[in-house]
Amino acid sequence: MSTPHTTATARYEGHLRTEATHTASGTIIQTDAPVDNHGRGEAFSPTDLVGTALGTCILTTMAIVAERHQVDLVGSTFTMEKIMSSDAPRRIAQLTVELHLPAALSPANRALMERTAHTCPVALSLNPEIKQEVRFVYA
Template sequence: MTNITCTYLTDGETELVHGPTGSVIQTDLPPDNGGKGRRFSPTDLLAAAFASCVLTIMGKMAAARGEKFEGARVEIDKVMASNPRRVGEFVLKVAFPAHFTAEQKKFYISAVNACPVHQTLHPDVKVTVNVL
């Protein structure tokens, strides 16, 4: 179990403190929801968690296989939906190290579905994956 404390600061901003490490993240409301967009929004953090989850699982897979994985990246776009306001879709763009074969890329893409963040999303949230 991880403890995170969230404190409302002012003007739509919050501060999150990761209990075990003391790491701090601040958030703000996005402009399209009445905020100023000065920091990650809560749904931006959800997108960031998804991308980070996928990439760290891929990194563990690569370590287990003894394959170099440095430089891999995931770009993620969050598409909002309305009625109710929620994330409607995530579009992931996965860039693998240049030396990866098509077979390796296919193997590593399985991490998208294995990611606990993805498994937690409501089934109505569309997930699109593109390999760069």
């Protein structure tokens, strides 16, 4: 296990908004409650960040493996859809990540990237009750 250290700090700004600071870099992000939960929806909601973390973790993990195998993924993108539960308690029910990867990837490299996508640390850390759907588009 790695040595614990503070990764982020945050401050409640009022009006259902927080401002979080990444300790090592000083990068700041804001969160806002979504419109369907009393917020203004003017920034990522905390649950949006969970879905975004899944997508960025998948891309990052695939990039690590791609570099090891000399595969170029530069320009790859994803879209993420988050579905909240309709029953109480309010929670994420499903995250769908659609990855857009280079059409030039060989069948072997496509299989490698697809295996890698399903084993990123965020995917493995999420509650198993959250349905995770990962789609691959090669264009």
